[in-house]
Amino acid sequence: MRACMAIDLGTSSCKVAIVDEHLNIRALASSHFETHYPKPLFAEQDPSEWWRAVCDATKDALASAGDVKIEVISLSSQREGLVLLDENFEPLRRAIVWVDRRANFELCELLNEFGVDWLSQVVGVIPSAGFTAPLLCWVRRHEPEVFQKAKFITQPKGFLIARMTDSFAIDITLAPRFSLFDMRTMKYSDELLSWVGVSEQQLPKVVKPNEVVGFLSSEAASQLGLADGIPVVAGMGDRQCEVLGLALEPMVEVMVASGTAANISVLVDTDVDSLGLDARVARGPNIGNLKQLELGIWACGAALNWLARELLGTQVAHERASDVIEGELGKSTNASSLIVLPFFAGAGAPHWDHDVLACIIGLTLGHSKSDIVRATLEALAVEVAENVELYRRAIGTLKRVVHCGGLAQMRSFNQAIADATEMEVQLPTSHDAAVLGAACIGLSMLTGEDEFRVATKLNPRREAVTCNDEGVKQMRLRAQLQRNAYSAIASLMREAHRILLEWQSKDA
Secondary structure, eight states: OEEEEEEEEOSSEEEEEEEETTOOEEEEEEEEOOOBOSSTTOOEEOHHHHHHHHHHHHHHHHHHHOSOEEEEEEEEEOOSOBEEEOTTSOBSSOEEOTTOOTTHHHHHHHHHHHOHHHHHHHTSSOOOTTSHHHHHHHHHHHOHHHHHHOSEEEOHHHHHHHHHHSOOEEETTTGGGGTOEETTTTEEOHHHHHHHTOOGGGSOEEEOTTSEEEEOOHHHHHHHTSOTTOEEEEEEEHHHHHHHHHTOOTTTEEEEEESSSEEEEEEEOSOGGGGTOOTTSEEOOOBTTBEEEEEEESOSHHHHHHIIIIISOOOOOGGGHHHHHHHHHTTOSSGGGOEEEOOBTBBOTTTOBTTOOOEEEOOOTTOOHHHHHHHHHHHHHHHHHHHHHHHHHHOTTOOEEEEESGGGGOHHHHHHHHHHHTSEEEEESOSOHHHHHHHHHHHHHHHOOOHHHHHHHHSOEEEEEOOOHHHHHHHHHHHHHHHHHHHHHHHHHHHHHHHHHHHHHHHO
16 A cells, blocks of 8 residues: 655654554654763764664664655754764764754844844844854854865754665745755845854755655665655655644644644734744744744753753663653652752744753652642743743634644643643644654655645644643742742853853863
């Protein structure tokens, strides 16, 4: 039977789905890879580990899919970051991934040079320190020999496309996250290229999500266990794929996708400028006739995984860390007296403060590690709610949250989000919305059916979580305490961050 294979190269694992032409999910498989933190603020991954995970997950999926013929491969991936390649598409160093914050200084230089308003209009997304351009500036300054050797500059999906097809391309949803691409002209910006010191020839061709970027090479096919010559479709970034994989209802539903980070997105069918939103709200390329708006929390699952590893001392596999956290929550008795500012990778929306750090306020000898875990989880839910409220004020028709991603499997987190947002939280049949969204693009090519219609059939909603009065009362109090704490000590945290950067610079 004809089928689509979808590959999602995420932040912590690769997921592979095989879906046949009748929209039956024949297989779902995943393989984990490590993130390396060689210094404070640094986050790196090995592209060879990405490829190993892609191969492992693909073979596992094929082994359980039964009698299918893969006729198209569609891609999703983590976004931004930096992958530097030689003339043979081999990495020159470990990839720097989006959660990395080493380029905060270079980011400030970029923002000061071009201005937030200009970047918002030209690029469409205000960059963070993990975007490609500031990271390139950091490498140019600190690793000039690597910078000079770089024949090709890309992001994780660009590496995957090159490894699979020997082509060099990237999809349009990822192009703004280079901070080098002009979304008005649909070309790389001469001004930005000149300022960073790279050429257009080093950067990938930008293509549409449903465009075939190449065909599976014989070498890649043999490593994946597939036939060569299969067309590979560009797909989209993971957040765009998630919105598609959930069939998110425009102007009514807000997506919370909680993995390593948390993305809070809506689809709108109206003029974005009329909504009065902050310029720092990311305005992605259109998905069909709809515009995706994005807000983000830079460390969500990453914060809980850190607690599981460093505080609870668990050595379980990454995907089971949420189980450990869930089991710890019931032991907590004094979490409500703790205030947590969960900015383990800086403060994303609605603060947009790269220089603050995480902190816990109110610890006493009477608190337990379980209290810290629960307070952190609830603090993350409050941050989610603060972002949802930005949308709710601008879009008066929002009615519910749709939660997907790894943390959507945690009942306690779903309840905390419902209580903090005071909205119903709906859960899809499958939390793996990104890989299924990529599958929808491939399946649309196979069947001729609209991508959103495919998604509605492929991943319907299965459950709803509603808020309760006591939970709402508690989360309102926590939200107020968090706002007050942030206002009171943000400047102290920025000073601590400055000292950390100075120490790091001397250490280098």
